[in-house]
Every structure is written in C-alpha cells, then in structure tokens.
Amino acid sequence: MRCLILLLVVFVPSVLVYIWLHVQTVGFSYDIAKAQKQKRELQEMNKKLRIQLANLKSPERIERIALTQLGLKPPEKGQIEILK
Amino acid sequence: MRETEFKWVHFRLYWVWGLCCLLFALILCRAVQLQLWEGRKLAKIAKGEIEKLIPRSHKRGTIYDRNHFELAMTIEMESVFAQPKEIKNIQEVSGHLGQLLSLDRKRLASLLNPEKPFVFIKRRATPDECEAIRAQGVEGIAFIKEAQRFYPYMDLASHVLGFVGTDPNGLEGLERQYNTYLKSPYLYEPSIRDALGRSLYLSGMESIQENEGLSLQLTLDKSIQYFAEKELKKGVLKTSAKGGMAIVLNPKTGEILALANYPSYNLNAFQSAPTSSRRNQAITDTFEPGSTFKTFLIAAALEEKKFSINDMIFCENGAYRVGKHVIHDVHPHGWLSFQDVLKVSSNVGATKIGKKLGNKSFYSYIKNFGFGKETGLDLPGEVGGVVWPYHRWGEIEFSNICFGQGVTVTGIQMASALGAIANDGRLMKPYIVRQILDQKGNPVKHFSPHPVRQVLSPGTARLMCSLLARVTESGGTAPQAAIDGVPVGGKTGTAQKVAPETKHYAHGKYVSTFMGLVPVESPALVIVVVVDEPKGVHYGGVVAAPIFKGIAENALPIIGIKRQAESGSTLQAPQEKPDMTPWVIAQKAKEEEINQSTELKYKRIMPDLRGMSMRKVVELMKGYEVPLELLGSGKAVSQQPLPGTVLGQKTRCQIQFQPML
Numbered sequence: 001m002r003c004l005i006l007l008l009v010v011f012v013p014s015v016l017v018y019i020w021l022h023v024q025t026v027g028f029s030y031d032i033a034k035a036q037k038q039k040r041e042l043q044e045m046n047k048k049l050r051i052q053l054a055n056l057k058s059p060e061r062i063e064r065i066a067l068t069q070l071g072l073k074p075p076e077k078g079q080i081e082i083l084k
Numbered sequence: 085m086r087e088t089e090f091k092w093v094h095f096r097l098y099w100v101w102g103l104c105c106l107l108f109a110l111i112l113c114r115a116v117q118l119q120l121w122e123g124r125k126l127a128k129i130a131k132g133e134i135e136k137l138i139p140r141s142h143k144r145g146t147i148y149d150r151n152h153f154e155l156a157m158t159i160e161m162e163s164v165f166a167q168p169k170e171i172k173n174i175q176e177v178s179g180h181l182g183q184l185l186s187l188d189r190k191r192l193a194s195l196l197n198p199e200k201p202f203v204f205i206k207r208r209a210t211p212d213e214c215e216a217i218r219a220q221g222v223e224g225i226a227f228i229k230e231a232q233r234f235y236p237y238m239d240l241a242s243h244v245l246g247f248v249g250t251d252p253n254g255l256e257g258l259e260r261q262y263n264t265y266l267k268s269p270y271l272y273e274p275s276i277r278d279a280l281g282r283s284l285y286l287s288g289m290e291s292i293q294e295n296e297g298l299s300l301q302l303t304l305d306k307s308i309q310y311f312a313e314k315e316l317k318k319g320v321l322k323t324s325a326k327g328g329m330a331i332v333l334n335p336k337t338g339e340i341l342a343l344a345n346y347p348s349y350n351l352n353a354f355q356s357a358p359t360s361s362r363r364n365q366a367i368t369d370t371f372e373p374g375s376t377f378k379t380f381l382i383a384a385a386l387e388e389k390k391f392s393i394n395d396m397i398f399c400e401n402g403a404y405r406v407g408k409h410v411i412h413d414v415h416p417h418g419w420l421s422f423q424d425v426l427k428v429s430s431n432v433g434a435t436k437i438g439k440k441l442g443n444k445s446f447y448s449y450i451k452n453f454g455f456g457k458e459t460g461l462d463l464p465g466e467v468g469g470v471v472w473p474y475h476r477w478g479e480i481e482f483s484n485i486c487f488g489q490g491v492t493v494t495g496i497q498m499a500s501a502l503g504a505i506a507n508d509g510r511l512m513k514p515y516i517v518r519q520i521l522d523q524k525g526n527p528v529k530h531f532s533p534h535p536v537r538q539v540l541s542p543g544t545a546r547l548m549c550s551l552l553a554r555v556t557e558s559g560g561t562a563p564q565a566a567i568d569g570v571p572v573g574g575k576t577g578t579a580q581k582v583a584p585e586t587k588h589y590a591h592g593k594y595v596s597t598f599m600g601l602v603p604v605e606s607p608a609l610v611i612v613v614v615v616d617e618p619k620g621v622h623y624g625g626v627v628a629a630p631i632f633k634g635i636a637e638n639a640l641p642i643i644g645i646k647r648q649a650e651s652g653s654t655l656q657a658p659q660e661k662p663d664m665t666p667w668v669i670a671q672k673a674k675e676e677e678i679n680q681s682t683e684l685k686y687k688r689i690m691p692d693l694r695g696m697s698m699r700k701v702v703e704l705m706k707g708y709e710v711p712l713e714l715l716g717s718g719k720a721v722s723q724q725p726l727p728g729t730v731l732g733q734k735t736r737c738q739i740q741f742q743p744m745l
Contacts, residue, residue, distance in 0.1 A: 029276075029284035036285065047159050054154050054236030059310035077569045077637075077647040081702045083714060 137272040143231050144252055144259075144266045145299035147245060149306040150341075150518060154236060156245055156259070156351075158252075158296075161208040161232040164217060164225060168196045168203060171224035181205060181225070184216045207250070208232050233259075235351035241309050243345045243364040244302075244463065244516065247354045256354075256362060258300060258517070261464050265520055268297040298528060301519040303339035308332055308639045312342035315634035316613070320346045323596075323618035323627050329366040329495050330635060333610045335503035335601065337533035338512030340461070341609070341639070343496075367466040370492035371595045371614065374579030374624070375429045375561075377488030379599075382426050382434075382551065383505060384449035385441045387544045393423040393551065397433050404432040406483045411435055427554045429561045429576065431487045438486035446485070447474035452539045453501040454511055455493055461514045469493045488577060499612040502599045505548045506607035509540030549573050553604040556629075565600055565629035567637055569647030573607075574600025574632065576624030581617065593617050598628035602636050608643055611635055692727035693720045693739055701739055711736050718743035 055061075066072040118126065147156035164185070171177050174196045182189035185206050195203055206213070207230060214227060233248045246257020252267060254260035277283050316330045332342035345365050349357030363369070385391050402416025413430050425433030438446060450456065456471030469492040477485065484490040496514060504511035513534040520529040540548070552573030556566040561576045577597035583590035596615045601607035613628040613635070621627065640647060688708065693701050701720055705712055710731055715738065724738040725731070 026284065030282065032285035033283040037283070044160050047157060050154060051157055051159065051234055051236045054157075057153070058237050058240070059307055060237075060240075060314075080641045080646060081706070082641065082644050082646050083702070083712060 134278065135274055135276050137274055143268050143296040144233060144248065145268075145297035145521075145523075147258060147266075148299065148301045148521075149304050149309070150302060150339075151305065152301070153306050155241060155302070155304075155306065157234050157236065158231050159234055160229045162211070162214045162227040163207040163230045164205040164209050164214065165228055166196055166203050166205050167224050167226070168198050168200050169224075171196060171198070174198065177222055177224065180220060180222050181217070184220065184222075185209065185213055237306070238350045238352060239348045240306065240313065241304055241343070242348050242351045242354075243362070243366070244304065244343050245351060246464075247351050257364065257463060258302075261462055262300055262517065262520075265298045266300065296523050298523075299521040299525075300517050301521060303334075303337075303341065303516055303518050304343070305341050305642060307642050308635075309342040309344065311638035312344040312635050313346070313348065315631050315638070316344050316346050317348075318634070319613070319627065319631035320615060320618075323615060323620065323622075325596075325615045325619065325627070326617040327365065328613070328615040328631075330614075330631065331366055331495050331499040331612045332635060332639060333499045333503050333514060333612075335506035335512070335607050335610045338500065338503065338514045339518070339533070340514055340516045341643075342635075343516070364463060364465065365616075366495040367461060367463055368494075370467060370469045370494055371581070371616075372491065372579040373488040373493045373498060374577035374595065374597060375431075375434075375488055376498065376575045376577035376597050376599050376624070377491065377493075378426060378429060378434045378486070379505070379548070379552065379575045380449060380453050380455075380501060381438055381441070381446060381486050382422075383540055383544060383548045384446055385422075385437050386547060387449075387540050388441060388445055390440050391422045391437065393421065393547070395422045396420070397422060397425060397436050399425070399430045399432040399436075402432065404435060406435065407479050409480045409483075411483060423551050423554065426551050426575070427557075427560045429555075434486040435483040438482060443474040443477050443482050446482075447471075447477075449539070450485075450491070452511070452537060453504060454536065455491065455497055455501065459494075459496050459500050459514050461496055462517055466496070467494060469497060488579060495612050495614050498597075498599050499610055502601060502612065503610045504539045505545050505552075506601040506610050507545070508542035509538055509545035511536040511539050549601060549604050549607065552601065556600070561623075562598060562600075562625040562629040564625060565598060565632050567602065567633055567640075567647065570602060570640065570645070571604040572600055572602045572633075572636065573604045574598055574629070576629060578622055578624045594622040596622050596624040596627035598624050598632045600629075600632050600636070602640065603645065608645055609636060609639060611639075688731045690723070690725050690727055690729040690731055690735075690737070693723050694727075696720050698741060705737065708737075710734065713738045714741065715739065716741040716743075 143160075144156075144158045146154055146158070149155055164181075166177075168174065174193060178189055178192035178196055181187065182192050187206065192205070195205070197203070205225070217225060217227075231252055233252065235242075235245065235247075242257075244257055246259040246261075247255055248259050249255050254263040254266065259266065275283050276285070312330045312332055316328050319325075320328045328346045330342065330344045331340065333340055343364075343366055345363075347361040349361050354362065386393075396419050399413065399417040399420050401418055402413040404411045411431050413432050415428065417428060417430055417433070420428065420430055420433055422437070424430075425437065450471055456469055458466045458468045460466075471491050472481075474482075481490050500511065500514045503514075513536050515531055515534070517531055519527045519531065522528050550573070552575060553571050554560055555575055556562050556572045562574055565574050566572055575598070577595075577599075579595045579597070580589040581593040581595055582588065583593070594617065596618050597613065599610070599612040601610050611632050613631045615627045615631070618627045637647075691704060693704070696704070697719060698714060698717065701714070702712070708731060711734065713736060718741045720739050721742045722740045725735060729735075731737075
C-alpha cells in the first residue's frame with residue numbers, strides 16, 4: 001500500500017508536469033509561427049514602403065516640385081560648392 | 085445450493101478475468117505490431133497529414149545603382165484563384181467577382197467551368213481588391229502569393245535594366261543577362277498545420293529563410309542617368325528626330341555611369357511599349373560614325389609620327405578627286421594646319437592624312453581602338469559593327485573610311501574608343517555591373533576595371549585631348565558643346581544614313597553625333613550623344629553638342645568636379661525679389677549679419693553659425709579654408725569649435741543642422 005502511495009506521489013505529478021510542458025510547447029509553437037508570419041508581413045510592408053520611398057525620391061518628381069511648387073531654379077555654376 | 089452459487093460466481097469471475105487478459109494481450113500484440121512492423125510507414129502518413137510543403141515563389145534579387153538606390157525590386161502580391169468544383173452558385177459568384185475586380189461577368193462565368201479544379205481569376209490583384217473579396221467572403225475563392233517585379237523609377241534606365249516575364253525569367257537587359265544570379269532557386273518550405281489549418285512551429289524544423297536571389301549593384305548613377313535621359317529627350321524633341329542615345333562613361337575605369345535611349349518606355353508596363361522602343365540602340369544598332377572617326381585617324385597619324393600638329397596640308401579648296409570620285413568639304417579650305425583639319429573637320433585633309441598613314445596602319449589602329457568587334461559590355465545583344473579588312477579597301481573606300489564612311493560602329497564602341505584617348509591611351513573594357521551581392525548585402529563577386537590594351541602612348545593621348553578641345557572653341561565645329569568654367573574636348577559627326585532597301589545613302593536622313601570628354605586636362609567623363617534622323621539642321625555640332633553640354637553640366641557636380649567661376653562672379657545668393665515676405669526679410673537681416681562677420685575671416689576666429697542655412701554656412705566658411713563637416717539638414721543648431729575659438733590651419737569644423745518645424 002505504501003509503495004502504491006509513493007508511486008502515486010512521484011508518478012502523477014511527473015505526468016502532470018510533462019503534460020503541462022507539452023501544452024506550453026504547443027502554445028509557443030503557435031506563437032512562433034504567428035510571429036514568423038508577422039515578420040514576413042512586416043518585411044513585405046517594408047519593401048512596399050521602400051518602393052514608395054523610391055517613387056517619391058524619383059529625380060523627375062523632385063525636379064518638378066522644386067521648379068513648379070517651390071519656385072527654385074537650377075544653380076548657377078558659381079553656386080555649386082562641392083563638399084568633401 | 086449456496087456452494088454451487090458461489091462456484092458459479094467464481095467461474096464467471098475467472099471467465100471475465102481471462103477475457104480481460106486475452107483482450108489486453110491482443111491490444112499488446114497489436115501495439116507491438118503497429119510499433120515495430122508498421123511504425124515507420126504510419127509515422128510517415130501522420131507526418132504527411134500535418135506537415136505540408138508550401139512552394140515559395142521565386143523572388144528575384146534587387147538591382148541597385150552605384151549609390152545603393154533601388155532600381156528594380158520584387159514584392160509579393162496576391163493572385164485570386166477559384167476552385168469551381170466547390171462553387172455552388174456560379175452565376176452569383178461571377179456576378180460578385182465581376183463587380184469587385186471590374187471584370188466582365190459573362191467571361192467570368194465561362195471561366196468558372198465546374199469541371200476544372202483550379203482557375204486563376206486575376207493574377208497580381210491590388211491589395212484593395214483582395215481586401216474587398218475577403219470582406220465579402222466569396223465561396224470557393226482563395227488567394228495565392230506571387231512575386232511581382234517593380235521598377236520604382238518607371239522608365240529610368242529601362243533599356244539597361246530590361247524586364248521579366250510572368251514566370252520570373254529575365255527577358256531583356258540586365259534582368260536577362262544576370263538571370264541566373266537574380267533568380268532564386270525554387271524552394272519548398274516545410275510548414276506544420278493542425279487540424280484547423282493553423283500553422284505551428286516545432287523544434288527541429290529548419291528556420292524559415294527569405295528565399296531571394298542575389299542582388300546587383302550597378303555602375304550607373306541614377307542622377308546622371310536621369311539627366312542623360314532628360315537632356316536626350318529634350319534634344320530629340322527639339323529637332324523632331326526619330327530617336328537617340330547618350331552614353332556617359334568613366335574613361336579611367338570603363339564604368340558606364342549612364343546609358344540612355346530615346347524613345348524610352350515604362351518598365352512596369354513594358355507590354356504596351358512597341359518593340360522598337362525597347363531596343364537598346366546603344367549596343368544593338370550600328371551607324372556610320374562620320375567625322376567623329378577622324379579623331380582616331382588623327383590619333384593614329386600622331387602616334388606613328390607621320391605629322392606634327394603644325395604641319396600644313398592643302399585642302400584643295402573643298403574638292404579633291406580620288407579616282408573617279410570627288411571628295412567635298414562642307415566649307416572649302418585652302419591650307420590648313422594638321423590640328424586645324426580636326427578643328428574644322430575637313431574631309432579632304434583627313435583623306436590626305438590617311439594616305440600618308442597608309443591603310444594597313446590605319447586598319448590596325450581601328451581594330452586596336454576596338455571597332456569591328458563587341459566591347460564585351462555585360463548586356464545582351466551587343467553587335468560588333470563592320471570594318472572590312474584593309475586589303476578589301478579600294479582607293480575611294482579608304483578615303484571614305486578616313487572620314488567615317490564605309491565603317492559601322494555602335495555607340496558603346498565610340499564611347500570606349502574615346503575613353504582610350506581620355507585615359508592616357510589605354511582602352512578599358514566597359515562594364516555596367518559593379519558587384520553581385522548576397523541577401524545580406526555582402527559582395528559575392530566583384531568586377532574591377534579591366535584594361536584591354538594600350539592603344540596610344542600617354543603623350544599622344546594627352547596631345548589628342550588638347551586638339552579635341554580646339555573643336556569646341558570658336559571657329560571649331562562644336563562651340564555649342566563648350567561649358568563655361570571647364571574646358572571641354574570633343575568631335576562632331578554627321579553621317580548620311582543608308583536606306584536598307586536601296587543600299588544607297590538615303591536623301592535627307594542623317595545621324596548626328598557628338599562625342600566629348602571633360603575636363604580636358606584630366607578627363608573624368610566621356611559622353612557620346614547620337615541623334616537619329618533629326619529634321620531641319622542636322623549637323624552634329626548643332627544637334628548633338630547641346631545635349632552633350634546639358635548632360636555634362638549636370639553630371640560634373642555629381643562626380644565632384646567644380647566649374648571654375650570667373651573672377652568677380654563668386655558664390656552669391658540669388659537676387660532678392662521685390663516682393664518681400666517676412667521670411668525673405670529675415671533672410672536679408674541674416675545676410676547683413678554675415679557681411680559683418682566676414683571681417684572675422686581674416687582673424688581666423690570661428691563665427692557663430694547657429695540659425696544659418698547650410699548655404700550660408702558654406703558661403704561663410706569658404707574663406708576660412710578649413711575642412712567642413714555638415715551633419716543633418718535644415719538650420720544650424722550646434723557647432724564645434726564654439727564661436728570665438730581661434731581656428732588652426734586644419735581645425736575640423738563640425739556643424740549640426742536640424743529641420744525647422
């Protein structure tokens with residue numbers, strides 16, 4: 001009888017701990033997969049934003065805005081200073 | 085009675101006990117059988133149920149310009165597909181989809197053939213369209229991710245970059261030439277899914293890596309490319325020409341800084357562009373170089389020491405008989421010095437120089453300059469042009485070749501040959517890809533400048549540069565190429581086109597050329613401009629030279645070459661306009677402050693720069709001749725050394741700017 005109680009005291013909690021660990025692992029697996037998906041989505045978003053940025057930085061667009069909206073004009077030759 | 089009953093109970097108990105043991109033994113046997121004999125097979129089936137291999141779409145690498153600006157990128161877009169077998173009401177679904185994707189309803193209904201298991205509805209739909217379909221929850225419709233190539237600058241460098249087809253294979257330009265590097269391998273990615281289809285990550289699974297091809301870093305500079313395209317377009321439209329090309333090359337390395345063709349096309353909608361405008365004429369089209377070719381004749385004659393630059397040549401007053409033919413000059417000349425033959429571009433003079441040089445010698449120089457053979461530029465479709473061997477030249481053919489008729493060249497050959505003159509006589513192989521980079525941006529392969537051969541001695545090459553500079557002076561054929569504040573050298577060319585049907589020169593159809601180098605004393609840029617079939621005035625000096633000038637003026641500051649300001653016209657703020665806004669008044673007050681502080685210059689005391697614009701800071705600090713480090717943009721907020729500090733000869737000044745909000 002004592003043996004049986006000892007067995008129960010040692011065995012049952014171990015089994016419970018094992019099950020708990022397993023459940024935790026599965027839970028984290030879902031979290032990791034979700035985080036990875038999010039990472040990919042963010043990377044994709046980053047790429048799309050970089051395209052948008054490049055679009056906005058297009059020399060043609062900058063020149064158009066400078067000439068029409070800001071009233072700037074190309075520099076005269078003496079107005080260009082080259083910084084090393 | 086009681087005893088028999090008791091026995092009966094016992095018997096039944098044993099019987100149940102025995103049955104239980106038997107069942108347990110059976111289960112044990114089955115377990116052993118499943119585990120030991122069929123274990124592997126079953127595990128595989130189970131794994132197959134939860135583990136799915138998902139194909140990853142091909143993701144091409146990025147193409148960058150020399151300063152790491154993205155010229156071509158790949159993004160993922162969603163394609164809409166249907167599984168018609170699972171759709172109950174096709175009419176309703178097609179109506180829905182037609183509305184959401186603005187597609188024809190009847191065509192959709194026929195597309196959704198219930199026999200088919202899979203059909204694409206719309207490939208690479210916009211995110212808004214996908215969102216709308218998701219929100220409506222149309223049955224039997226799902227999404228798949230597909231890669232889409234995108235060119236943020238649309239038509240910039242379109243002929244160099246090329247484009248890719250629906251299956252991501254490069255079809256033109258660099259996309260084609262470097263397809264094997266840019267394209268990613270076809271990969272399946274393991275993914276574990278539970279019964280509800282949710283994905284989960286289990287240890288031991290390989291980490292998911294971005295499956296992207298290698299990237300290219302080009303020698304092109306997006307700004308120089310832009311100016312080359314802009315100036316070329318302006319020039320072509322002004323002369324109502326059929327098209328044109330412009331090449332900007334660094335003669336010291338052979339790097340192509342810009343390669344422009346007109347007409348151009350939008351790479352994001354290449355299907356709608358006519359095939360003719362997609363051709364990279366600079367490498368695939370040959371033309372007669374005309375008078376520009378005299379440059380190489382003169383260089384050869386100098387190198388062979390057949391003439392010195394002041395030798396006089398009689399130019400027969402503009403008409404010179406060679407066999408049955410008469411060679412004419414545009415403007416008749418009598419006696420001309422050897423160097424003036426190049427300056428005024430005399431055909432008669434060139435013929436006479438050629439005669440003294442000899443056909444065999446000239447032919448070897450033509451070949452050494454790289455004509456008649458591909459330059460080996462890393463773009464698809466390059467042609468070599470035609471240079472017949474010298475023993476097939478008759479007397480008149482030889483005369484014609486002296487002034488650039490009867491040979492054909494490509495734009496890139498001309499740029500690279502002039503590059504040899506600009507680079508102390510050494511011919512460099514032109515190239516357009518600088519590095520191949522991996523996903524993390526580390527170089528996998530590096531392309532360095534590759535010298536082909538020494539064509540001229542450095543002395544002759546430098547002398548040639550100074551002779552070419554005379555062409556852009558007044559009295560030369562291309563004063564319109566001259567740039568204020570920096571010496572320019574070059575040569576014009578105007579050649580009649582050959583009609584392919586008649587094989588004779590077509591009346592009124594010309595190719596106008598200008599090839600130039602800048603600055604003359606140490607050329608940093610070689611620019612070749614070719615305009616195809618200009619209407620009206622067709623001389624290279626009038627049609628192509630201004631385009632050269634426009635490109636060079638814009639490209640020089642980009643590569644860090646300053647044009648010398650004439651005395652008196654130093655850096656000045658633009659003239660104030662009479663309509664003075666409060667901002668302008670504030671600026672004016674600041675300027676007065678600067679004038680006061682200019683006195684400080686001579687004392688070499690660090691002025692207070694805070695609150696000034698970058699322009700003012702540069703203007704003010706110019707006189708101190710100390711190294712400047714400008715950080716950020718906007719107005720100066722802090723400085724090092726502090727105002728009032730005595731400046732040494734090499735005190736480094738660091739000024740921090742911040743945008744005004």
